[in-house]
Structure formats: C-alpha cells, structure tokens
Amino acid sequence: MKKILLSIILGLSLLGGSYSCKVQQSDLKSGYANIQYVHPTLYSTLYQQNAAEYKALCYQAFNLASLQLQRELKATRIKPLAVVVxxxxxxxxxxxxxxxxxxGNFGYPVRWKEWMESASAEAIPGSLEFLTEAQKYGAEVFYVSNRKEEFRQATIRNLHEKGFPNADNEHLLLRTTATEKESRRQKIIEKYEIAxxxxxxxxxxNEVFETSDSEQRLQKTVENKSVFGYRWIVLPNAVYGGWVDVLPGYNPALNPGTLSDSLKSGLKGF
Ligand SMILES: [Mg+2]
Incomplete structure (x- = not known):
C-alpha cells in the first residue's frame, strides 16, 4: 500500500539535482562512455510537455471514453450513471x-505546496471536452484522487476555473488514511453505476493492481486486457506512477545521478 501511496509523490520524488552534461569529442568517439547522466525524468518530462504523440494519446483515451459512455447510455440500468476520473x-x-x-535543482516536496496552491494546472488534452459531454448526458463526474486533504480547496478552485463539471466537495474524494482507491469507488457504486x-x-x-509486486502488475494487466479501452481508460504518464515504484533499482532517496545508474538494473538488453 505504501508503495502505491507514493504514486503522486513518486516521480515527484524523482526530482532532484539537474546535472550539466558537456559532450566532448572524446566522449562521442568512445560511445558516450564518459558522459554524465542527466536527470532520470528529463526525457519523459520533455515527452509529456512537447510531444504531439502525447497529446494524441490523451485525445485517443478520451475518444474511447466517449464511445464507452455512449454504449452505457443505451443500456438499461437502475442507478444513475457516473464517470470516475x-x-x-x-x-x-x-x-x-x-x-x-x-x-531548479530541487526535489519533492520542495515547492509542491506552492504548486498545489497556485491552482494553475492546465487541463489534460480532451479531458474537459469529455467530462462536459458526460455532464450533458446526465452522468455525474466523481474525482477520486490521492491529493492530500489540505489541498482540497485549491483543487476545487483549479478544476472550477478550468470549467470542469461537478467541481465541488461532494464529488471530490481525496485520500484519507489509505491511498488505495477501492473503498472510495465502492462508496460511489452504492448509489451510482460507473460507466x-x-x-x-x-x-x-482496480485493487488487484495495488501491489508492490511488478510481476503481479503485469500479470493482472494481461488477465484484464479486454477491459482496457472499454470500462478502463488509461492516460499516458511516463514521468511517475506505480510503475516507477516497482522498478528494480528505484530508490527515491538517491540523488538523480546515482539513481540514473541504479535504474539501469531494470533494462533488458539483447
Ligand atoms: Mg494520476
């Protein structure tokens, strides 16, 4: 549980020093052998901020969510419909x-509170359009997040200012003592059907993924392959997450340079 708990903190705890990287002619000749490693999340951070492919994947995810919602709207049901994000x-x-x-050469939790309270995060591509559509069709939107309770008002303000529907206390289920989300999903299921x-x-x-066992994560993913793209829609995040927690060699206490080296133990060469 504790591992999963780190999910937000994770990549955020991957933060740390930025390492200057001067490429010398001699380095190029020796196949980069002498080049110092840059921050472990440099490429993934650049990808999410710059790659058109990242945006395309987000749109793809919310387009699939829209198809799923339309299917659910046609089905007969007793309870009202909800969308959970x-x-x-x-x-x-x-x-x-x-x-x-x-x-800035710092790491989590340095300046995290400042970032949260700025309430200035932009909407993920396609998210606002989809949730607006869900509201239009009468589905209620629930936000199940592991953000801390102290950031509740800032989170509501951020969601509200970006135009997200149901941005209020009732629809925001933050982490309490546990970071696992199953109990919060069950609370929603008591009154709603999750589309x-x-x-x-x-x-x-699903709680089957709440494990620190990387093999189990992979195995459960294969077992549930028919659910992805239908009831479960996955957004890309190469910067942090449960996948980082279970990497061999991952240790948030290491400085970024040492961590880069340690993470090599997860590589599978030929
Ligand atoms: Mg997340």
Missing amino acids: DIDETVLDNIPYQAAAIL VLIGDNLGDF
Missing part, C-alpha cells in the same frame, strides 16, 4: 512542477 495526469497537468524541479473509470495509474481501476 483520477485528477493528476488524468484531468490536470502537473508536469510544470516536474520541469521546474529539474531546472467508465479513467486514470494514469493502474490503481485507478
């Missing part, structure tokens, strides 16, 4: 914090 890297973009941390779950972390979908 995670917040960070699902509907709000926190990657500017990560970019600032790399540039679709949307998140960037497997723990956003």
Whole structure:
C-alpha cells in the first residue's frame, strides 16, 4: 500500500539535482562512455510537455471514453450513471512542477505546496471536452484522487476555473488514511453505476493492481486486457506512477545521478 501511496509523490520524488552534461569529442568517439547522466525524468518530462504523440494519446483515451459512455447510455440500468476520473495526469497537468524541479535543482516536496496552491494546472488534452459531454448526458463526474486533504480547496478552485463539471466537495474524494482507491469507488457504486473509470495509474481501476509486486502488475494487466479501452481508460504518464515504484533499482532517496545508474538494473538488453 505504501508503495502505491507514493504514486503522486513518486516521480515527484524523482526530482532532484539537474546535472550539466558537456559532450566532448572524446566522449562521442568512445560511445558516450564518459558522459554524465542527466536527470532520470528529463526525457519523459520533455515527452509529456512537447510531444504531439502525447497529446494524441490523451485525445485517443478520451475518444474511447466517449464511445464507452455512449454504449452505457443505451443500456438499461437502475442507478444513475457516473464517470470516475483520477485528477493528476488524468484531468490536470502537473508536469510544470516536474520541469521546474529539474531546472531548479530541487526535489519533492520542495515547492509542491506552492504548486498545489497556485491552482494553475492546465487541463489534460480532451479531458474537459469529455467530462462536459458526460455532464450533458446526465452522468455525474466523481474525482477520486490521492491529493492530500489540505489541498482540497485549491483543487476545487483549479478544476472550477478550468470549467470542469461537478467541481465541488461532494464529488471530490481525496485520500484519507489509505491511498488505495477501492473503498472510495465502492462508496460511489452504492448509489451510482460507473460507466467508465479513467486514470494514469493502474490503481485507478482496480485493487488487484495495488501491489508492490511488478510481476503481479503485469500479470493482472494481461488477465484484464479486454477491459482496457472499454470500462478502463488509461492516460499516458511516463514521468511517475506505480510503475516507477516497482522498478528494480528505484530508490527515491538517491540523488538523480546515482539513481540514473541504479535504474539501469531494470533494462533488458539483447
Ligand atoms: Mg494520476
């Protein structure tokens, strides 16, 4: 549980020093052997902030969510319909914090409170359009997030200012003592039928993924392959998440340079 708990903190705890990287002619000749490593999240942070492919994947995810919603609207049901979304890297973009941390040579939790309270995160591409559509069709939107309770008002303000529907206390289920989300999903299921779950972390979908065992995460993903793209919609997040927690060699206590080296133990060469 504790591992999953780190989900938000994770990549955010991957922050740390930024390492200057001077490429010498001799380095190029020796196949980069002498080049110092840059921050472990540099490429993934650049990807999420710059790649058109990242945006395309987000649109793809919310287009699939829309198809799923339309299917559910046609089905007969007793309870009213709900759409359940995670917040960070699902509907709000926190990657500017990560970019600032790399540039500013600091790590989580330095300046995290400042970032949260700025309530300035932008909407993830396609998220606002989809949730507006869900509201239009009468589905209620619930935000199930592991943000801390102290950031409740800032989170509501951020969602509200970006135009997200149901941005209020009743629809915002933050972490309490536990970071696992199953109990919060069950609370929603008591009164609603969930049309679709949307998140960037497997723990956003089912408790079977709430494990620190990387093999189990992979195995459960294969077992549930027919659910992805239907009831479960996954957003890309290469910067942080449960997947990082279970990497061999991952240790948030290491400085970024040492961590880069340690993470090599997860590589599978030929
Ligand atoms: Mg998330």
